[in-house]
Amino acid sequence: MEAQADVQPDEASTIADRVFGQLRQAIVEGNIPPGSKISEPEMAARYGISRGPLREAMRRLESANLVERRPNLGARVITLSSEQLLEIYMIREALEGLAARLAAERMSAAAIADLKALLEQHRGEIAREYWQAYFQKEGDMDFHYRIVQGSGNQRLIGILCDDLYHLARMYRCKFGMVSNRARDALKEHELIVDAIAERDGELAELMMRRHIRASRRNVERRLATETTTQHRTDP
Amino acid sequence: MEAQADVQPDEASTIADRVFGQLRQAIVEGNIPPGSKISEPEMAARYGISRGPLREAMRRLESANLVERRPNLGARVITLSSEQLLEIYMIREALEGLAARLAAERMSAAAIADLKALLEQHRGEIAREYWQAYFQKEGDMDFHYRIVQGSGNQRLIGILCDDLYHLARMYRCKFGMVSNRARDALKEHELIVDAIAERDGELAELMMRRHIRASRRNVERRLATETTTQHRTDP
DNA sequence: TCCATTTAAAGTGTCGACACTTTTATGCGA
C-alpha cells in the first residue's frame, strides 16, 4: 500500500539486493533529494529491514557513485554539479563510440532488426508530437542501452549500464530535461544504425561520438543560459 | 610476522576499509588464487574480525569486479580469461586516449616536469638492463596513473585507477608479464609526454591509443603462442 | 556396487545489541 511493492520484476533473492534496487530507483528519480543525508536507522525502518542488509545496499550505492560515505559521518546522496555531468558525457563519448564500433562488428542481424524497429517506433512517437518528450528521452536511453549490449564487451556493458546510465538518468530527472533535440537525435540515431547495419564500425563510432558530443553541447548551452538567467537578477 | 602488516600507509579508519585494501592486494598479487572460494568465517578468522565488516569488504570487492558473488553460494575470486583481458585493453584504449587529451589541455607545468623526470628515470633503469623488467612494468603503471590523474576528470580517474588498473595488475601477476617491449614502450611514452608538453591534445590522444593498442597486440601475440604451444602436445 | 533418499554439517543471510564517535542540547561563567 505504501509504495513498497516490487516495481522491479526481478525478484532479488536477497533483501540487500532488493533494497539496493529500490534505493537506487528512489535516488535516481529524485524521491530522495540530492545532498540529503541517509540515516541508517530511519531507512531500515522505512523498508522494514535491519541495518545489516541496508548497510550492504549502501555500500553498493557508494560503489555505483550514487551516494558518498565518510567514516563515522554517514552517507549523503551525491549532489549534481554540472561539471560532473560534463565529465560523464566525455566518458560516454569515448566508451559508447567504442561500443558502436564493436556493435557494428558483432551485433546479430536480429538485434539490428529490432533496433531498426525501435527507431521506427520513435519516429512515430515524434510524429504524434503531443506525447511527452519524456518517453522519447527514455527511448533514447533504450537505444543507447541496446547498442552497448550489442558490443558484447561485458565490462563495457557493466560500466555504462550499471553506473553511468543511472547517473545520466538522475541528472535528467533533476534538471527535467525535455528534449528540444528529439528530431535531430532521431536522425543521428538513424545514421548510427545504418552504419551498424552496413557493418561499418569506423563510421558507427564516428557517428556515435558526434551524437553524444552534440547532446553534450546542447546541455552545455542550456546550463550556460540557465546560469546567466540566474545572474540576470540585477539589470 | 605473517605478512598481515599494513603495507598500505593509508590507515583506513574503519576495519571494513582496511580489510578491503588487504584483500584487494592479496587477490591482485595472486596470494588468493583466482577461482578460489572465499569462506566468510575463514577469512574473518584469518583477519581477526567479525563477519560484518568482512561482508562489507566483500561487497566492495564485488563492485570492483575482483570477486563474483552469487546469493547463498558465496564469493569466488574472478577467473582470468584472456577475453576479459582484451576487453579491458579496449576500454583502456578509449578511456586513456581521452585522459591523454584532457591531460594535454589541463595538466600543470609542474606535473609535466615530474612526468618527464619519471621517464628519465625509466630510461636509466632500462639502460642498466639487468634490473628486473618488473620494476619497469610497475613504472609503466605509474606513468599511466599520472596521466589519468592529470586529466582532472574525477569519474575517469575513478574508473581507471580504482578498478581497471587493479585488474590489469592482477593479470600481470597471473601471467608473469615480463616486458619484452620495454624499449618500445618507453619510446611511446616519450612521444605521449612530448605531445602533452606541447599541449597538443589531439596528438596525445592518438599516441596514447596507439601505445595501448600496441601493448594489447603484444599480449594477443603472446596469448596466441601460449595456446599453440599448449596444443602442440601432439606433433 | 550403484543410485536415490535422508540427515547432518557447513555457510550465507539476517537480526538485535553494544562500543565508540559525532552531533546537539544544556548549563555555567564572564
Added chain:
DNA sequence: TCGCATAAAAGTGTCGACACTTTAAATGGA
C-alpha cells in the same frame, strides 16, 4: 547576552547469535 565546557542524544561501526539454504555425508534399497 555570548562563549565555552559538559552532558545527553543520535548515529555509525562492530560483534555474536539465530534462521534458512546449500552442500556433503550417511544410510538404505535395488
